[in-house]
Amino acid sequence: MSPHTTPITEAASDLELTERILAADGSRTPNPRLDPYVADIDLDALRGLYRDMVVLRRIDSEGVALQRQGQLGLWAPCNGQEAAQIGTARALDARDFVFPSYRETGVMLARGAKAGDFVRMWRGEEGAAFDPNELRVGPMQIIIGAQTLHAVGYAMGIQHDGADEVAVTYFGDGATSQGDVNEAMVFASSYGAPVVFVCQNNHWAISEPVGLQSQFPLAGRAPGFGIPSLRVDGNDVLATYAAMRWALEHARSGKGPAYIETVTYRMGPHTTADDPKRYRDEAELESWRRRDPISRVEAHLRAAGAIDDERVAAIHAEADGLAREMRAACLGMVTRAPLAVFDGVYAEPHSGLERQRSEYAAYLSAYEEV
Template sequence: MLDSPAGEPPRDELVQLLDPAGTRTEHPLYEPYVADATGERLLSLYEDMVVVRRLDVEATALQRQGELGLWPPLLGQEAAQVGSARALRDDDFVFPSYRENGVAYCRGVEPRDLLRVWRGTSQSGWDPYAVSMATPAIVIGAQTLHAVGYAVGCRRDGVDTAAVTYFGDGATTQGDVNEAMVFAASFAAPVVFFCQNNHWAISEPVGLQAQRPIAERAPGFGIPSVRVDGNDVLAVLAVTRWALERAHRGDGPTFIEAVTYRMGPHTTSDDPTRYVDPLQREEWAGKDPIARLEAYLRAQGVLTEQAEARVAARADEVAAAFRAGCTSLPQPAPLSIFDHVYAEPHAGLDRQRSQQAAYLRSIGEVAE
């Protein structure tokens, strides 16, 4: 393996600042990037992860109860999402896949807006410009091209805004992701490629498509890369801040491989018991991202009984509002499917709207 350029970690190293037992370690390159992550700051990250997990569990329950058509769980990936999201500036723009509900929560998306598309009441969930985050991309890997295009635009506009795009290990085999890296490297785009390697592309284990660590692919395109313990929120925060610093100062793209594990199904239509080795799942349960930070905070005297009760109460409050918001989402008007398809008036779409309205009237339905 080639040596990494100066100032970058070895490409086969897994950056870790908090081990599964909750023991703090130091890293010469990344320590300055988490100098502020002490006391209340760490407690805030802990609260984020607890709330995000509670929302995820609640959404899964809502789907099982028939309130949602589908839900993509993120159980076990809370540190990867919260740590990276909390590293972002307000003006940085996120291009997610369909599993980044924890990132969306950290970006300020209203919890019930996470559910609109999965309940089928909207083709989208929120205003991307209000929270600097695009809505979920279902087409695997397509969002990486969108992120690079946005980042190139930022560079040409002379602003130091960065884009970050999220995708899974399975998406790295898609042409879109590789093409996005070609363009990012060619145009020095200020973009962070954030791969959540959760070990499964639906039922396909990562080892079938990646004979070497995924982070090793990016340097072939001329993009620096780093592997990080995706269950270590502190390490993820540090590595993402490092990558964003490169983007903000004009040093181009960075690739992050956050090594984590999907503890639940790919989506609620999936049955992982058909292909997951229970011993492997048990092994990863011992690396739980929330448990390790909890152990550290207890040892530091930060997570007191009062603080734990406050976090639990906050999770209960958000979950209750989440459920109530889901069941109170209004049904869309029949013709609203034609809204927001194009930014400008479009004759073909107007014709289709008119035809659909005529059909609805012919069967006694109200066309609005």
């Protein structure tokens, strides 16, 4: 049986069925399949990936803090998934276009997001989040799996235009059970669309473990649609980087879609509205802490003499500075007047819209009198 058709059991755990380059202790493992795709990633480049992951974790913790302090309506943490996001996103070409879910803060960071871009949507401010054309990233999608359809439609447009780019979409393990994701793979395969599907298997779809959805690796579903797939250790930034390069090479060369499953773990809650202690075993969480994606890169760099305490401290100081910028941007945002929600809905005002505006104004005035 191949790794994609081997049941996940105690004898064949998730990590035993994944491709990797960096082991949990930071040591490098030869991988004939993946090594060619990261042959040019020297220690300096790996230090850059480490820096990105440290910054991402700090941004993520600041987002949680801002939500807890009432500055954001919600936040979707990505603690533990730094390698899965930074590795894949840094491998992209500037011309490629990304269609994310709601958890891809690291993809936004890698694509050049500014401080306010990380919080604008979660604060509910005007302008949604960022300029999709500037970052080459579509708006973060709350509807589970819907972004996969958007990505395939865009990829079919790439074919129509004869452009040399690839559409990339991210989704979680829970989304693989949604019809949208499966329908997207049908269309992508049928039309040979240049799209890469990235499944971040973080083991929990809110409170439901991935084992309830599938006893087999999720990467095994893609070949059923005629899409080649690769299953990698999502806590290994070199493996995720290599996997994305493999997938992009496949899609950009006209061979159609590719699928990556990054096996990682959500260390925090599903969102800040969730309490994972109600459904998750602390021992499981602790076992994944020992596989931390940032620690393993740091261990590798230290063993190679490519980083020391001084440089690590400087990176963390940089991360703190970016977090302060993010907080300042959030607190400095001016929320427009509630009735402004009716502005710009239509080119010309009409009686129906004016009636709604009056009714909403009356509703708001009731609170002013209290």
